[in-house]
Amino acid sequence: MxxxxxxxxxxxxxxxxxxxxxxxxxxxxxxxxxxxxxxxxxxxxxxxxxxxxxxxxxxxxxxxxxxxxxxxxxxxxxxxxxxxxxxxxxxxxxxxxxxxxxxxxxxxxxxxxxxxxxxxxxxxxxxxxxxxxxxxxxxxxxxxxxxxxxxxxLGPGEDIGRLPWWLLRIARGGDVLAPGPVDLPVQYIxxxxxxxxxxxxxxxxxxxxxxxISRPGHTTMGELLATAVAATGSDARLRWTDPEPLLAAGVVPWNDLPIWVPVGHEFRWLQERGVDKAYAAGLICRPAAETVVDTWHWLRRVGSVPQRAGRPARAPVGLDPAREAALLAADRPAARISVPGPPRPGSARAG
Structure with missing residues (x-):
């Protein structure tokens, strides 16, 4: 064609x-x-x-x-x-x-x-x-x-920087503020x-x-971030935190903590869209692990998130390190949430 x-x-x-x-x-x-x-x-x-x-x-x-x-x-x-x-x-x-x-x-x-x-x-x-x-x-x-x-x-070449922000933050290691719940469904393409x-x-x-876009729950916040830990080889420790204290502290879903939109938030529909028509028309979505791993390899090659072509520069996404540190200090849970390890990255596509 x-x-x-x-x-x-x-x-x-x-x-x-x-x-x-x-x-x-x-x-x-x-x-x-x-x-x-x-x-x-x-x-x-x-x-x-x-x-x-x-x-x-x-x-x-x-x-x-x-x-x-x-x-x-x-x-x-x-x-x-x-x-x-x-x-x-x-x-x-x-x-x-x-x-x-x-x-x-x-x-x-x-x-x-x-x-x-x-x-x-x-x-x-x-x-x-x-x-x-x-x-x-x-x-x-x-x-x-x-x-x-x-x-x-999401994927290699992303010029907004949502998944790249998580990958670069996790690659720095240490305690990482991870917005819960662990099993929160994530929908993306x-x-x-x-x-x-x-x-x-x-x-x-x-x-x-x-x-x-993928079906709702194609992945979860837990799978996505655990896969990022594995992909980067980082010693990062995911500190899972309930949505309520984050929202009370003024954390803005989607912007301050990219990709994350908790249940009940006014923009939760962004992660719960009806997709039957696209799937009936042949949509196939690869596993989340492939997207995460390939994005990390691309990001290491290019070094930084590119500017969006033809549009003004955007404000960066993601929490400032000092603000993240303050939120982590304010949230010291008595027990950690156990997160299963990520699936092994593969090249096969799955619906």
Whole structure:
């Protein structure tokens, strides 16, 4: 399949390009040429989709599939879709579960209401940008538009730094503040599984919205952090702490302690999304151990979390060491929680 990736150097776009190259597909990327390298054999077109006539480099090309990872102004999605309407067979827009209007009931599927956003809107907040981008793609491509509502995305190349923060913190060793409960279910998608599913469905001509994320409880906080200890070879000691004292101390789930969202929190639905539709359409999610180990190997190779391509620098995630130390000092449980050892990392995928 002839693939055009709008972007192609960031976290998700890079994974899509790598998967398409693995399949020996002809791949073109379109971006400003300011971030990242283009793999050998990939054709690069330069342009700024936010500038007047910024899509000129796309003129004359023809592709079977387009994958668009844009998270800025929806009108940029609309402009690109219009430019490609008669020269591309299918348009896959990588959206987000953030498009759902609050409150979102646990287990909600693709039928849940979406925030109101215009397809020609200027840059706004993340949920509005993604919802407007969806509307723009559908307005132009109709049922030839695949809406990939990704959840928490982890894996090699992560440019927000959630799993990398845990890996680097655990690698430092010592007592590590581990937010409980140990068996708290975690729902996420490995970026490589997201890329493979997106290309499979787009190549098959599938349209419409899909929650592309693992089943709830694909892993747990206990398994994830114990696997990180094993992967890094650290002497870290996981100090499991109940959610209540952490929340009372002002610890913010998802940001201060990445990935963690305790039961009862207003954003718990981020870890409890309905995914039957995506699994029925062939979604396969690799074991958590593979994601953790591969992310650690990548992180050791690159040294630090890369900046997100095309977007302003974000505030770092994760607790400041001094604050973590203060929280650990304030929480001295009489008994430790025993955590089973992580599964042995493997290469096989499991649903």
């Amino acid at each position: 002839r693939l055009l990736v709008l972007g192609g150097t960031g976290f998700v776009g890079g994974a899509v390009v790598a998967e398409a190259v693995r399949r020996n597909w002809p791949v073109t990327v379109f971006n400003r040429g300011l971030h990242g390298a283009t793999p050998e054999g990939v054709h690069r077109l330069r342009g700024d989709r936010t500038a007047p006539d910024g899509l000129a480099a796309l003129a004359g090309g023809e592709w079977d599939l387009v994958v668009d990872t844009w998270d800025g102004a929806p009108r940029a999605v609309r402009a690109a879709a219009r430019a490609l309407r008669d020269r591309a067979g299918h348009y896959a827009y990588v959206s987000s579960g953030s498009v759902y209007a609050h409150p979102v009931p646990p287990g909600a599927g693709e039928e849940a209401p979406v925030v109101v956003a215009a397809p020609d809107a200027p840059d706004g907040d993340y949920p509005s940008n993604k919802a407007g981008g969806e509307r723009a793609a559908v307005a132009v491509f109709g049922d030839r538009a695949l809406l990939v509502r990704a959840g928490l995305i 490995d970026v490589r599984d997201l890329a493979a599913w997106t290309l499979d469905r787009a190549a098959a001509g599938t349209g419409g919205p899909f929650n592309v």
